[in-house]
Amino acid sequence: MKHFTFSWGNNYIAIRGLLQAIGHELATPPKINSAIAERGIELAHPFLCFSGKLVLGQIATQLDQGDRQFTFMSSLGPEACRCADTCDYLQSLFSDCSGLSTHRLGGGTLDGTLANLRSHFGPRIGKLDCMKAYASFLGKIDLLHKVEKRCTALRCLSSTPKQVHELEKMALIRIDNASNSIALWRVSRWFDLKANLLPLHKRPPSLRIGIIGGEHILSEVDSIMTMIKGIAERGILLEWRSGFRHLVRAQSSLGPAKEKCRAYLNDALSTSEVFSCAHALEFIEEGYDGLLHIYAFGCMPQTSVKPILQRVAQDAGVPLLSLSIGDRFAEEGLENRLEAFTDLLEARKNKGATK
């Protein structure tokens, strides 16, 4: 059976891996562009965050094409935001769409996720099949994350950004084609070898910026992050630790993260807020020059954590720029602020060096 989903950057590749392991297929989601965004804005309740609107735009476009088996992955661990729990909302939104089936994968525990998978795809799916499906999903998620991070760093460090772009493109195709864990391991090794061969600049990065923020918006590689990653080519090393992989792996790291930011957060705050705060503190400890906070306009957890991040940055004396991504891509405003922020960090660093 052929399913469809939204992209969340390149993470649909991991969901495709999961479905393929149990004999199903997944259509490649349409790329996010202005038309997709407009479609989502038109459909969504105004209070839904921008990432949610992009997701809706992609779903609606695929429904228009006649696709009816909608499958999406929510967090395997604690939910980070209401966008991960949109199943009921989607069903109500598309209730007049005949033949639509919605399958929500994921769940709090391994047993729960297995039961969830069986409930959607039939009891004849054995425990081993389920385990293989999730192993494929998690293996691909981890490798996608590694490739994205390494390639972003290489955009700053390598003297041949075009080759980095090609390597990333090839790696994504290979991850998508890897049919089992051994194949995936081979792709990982191939990627490391190729990445190690790329020529590097002799100069170190001029700045190091830690990116924190909404996991969903940080996964939007086609739209938002393409613009943001562009600054890496100006010799700026970018690093972020939040993303889709982070959401599905959240369970084990949530406790230490909460502990880390105990001075700033109380127990009422959710996973996404805890990780944003913890990552900001990590970047500060590691001596990053600045913090870039990116969140979708309308994202409740990230709006709540914004003043806390301001306090964290102020206490540490590290510049923080919060960018809310609104109902349009607003490239001009985004570029303006990013450019000014990097100018500010450079001036600050040069002043420190002079002193």
Place this chain on the structure above:
Amino acid sequence: MSKKVWIGIDVGSITCKVVVIDEAENILASTYRRTRGRVIDSVKEGLAAVAEALEGRSIAGCAATGSARRFVGVLVGADVVKNEITAHARAAISIHPDVRTLIELGGEDSKIVLLRDGVPVDFAMNTVCAAGTGAFLDQLASRLDVPVEELGDLAMASTQDVAIAGRCTVFAESDIIFKQQTGHRIEDIVAGACRALVRNYLNDVGKGKPIEGPVIFLGGVAANIGIRKAFTEALGVPVEVPEHHNVMGAFGAALFVKEEAFSESTMRALGEISASDFRAETFSCSHCANACEIVRFVESEKPVAYLGGRCERWTAGKSAEELQTQSIAAE
């Protein structure tokens, strides 16, 4: 050998500013005019207005800033294209090395820059609302049927506090109508609106920022004495407005290009700019599913540059012939 000068051009949403500086960073000439939606004409007029100061001098560099900086950069052949936040900060440090807070209110945006020891350390800009900007004052002037330049003097003649909602220009206008209907004096309404604008700015742009003196107030809105008074009262520190407050973005840009010390400027001759039939066109790139919006600059019916897009397809350095071929192929 003729004396060198540097030009800074700042084109924002409402106004176009041009500044000419000399070796000692003195402003030799400046102009501030409304673009009225005609960016190209306003740049041509701006350059013509400072042309006298350029006579007998050689242009050693030109920089463009403001939200139309890339467009203007292509039009005039600027050596440097810089964002207006950095340009204003550079100008503020030049005129007041000890400045700690820079407030700038422009036509449709507003910004705050915090500076310590002559270095910007933090900044913010307005996000989704233009309520704390010059657009608010334009709307107010239009509603009250008074010239925008007179709002400051009217506010200073206020004798009674009138509260106006400043969160949104639409709500503010409703509030102003209500205050007019209930017989409040126009002077008191204007003063209330000035306080509302300042309150909006401090709650939106300045929220959570440690605003410390010396505070310097730049931008066209700084000419309004009522807003200056409202800022001074709200902040509890003096707010300084420098002589050339309305052209500081262009001044900062000129300082940047001067620092670069280019051996030869790429700026086009003034006559060439004024005779140019330069125009911009927009199209959607059909090469991939991103469908990026691309701006094409055309001169003498030939494409001379492109802006936009998420890949290098349209923006990598290309010859005029290549651009022409690319343009034909795209259509």
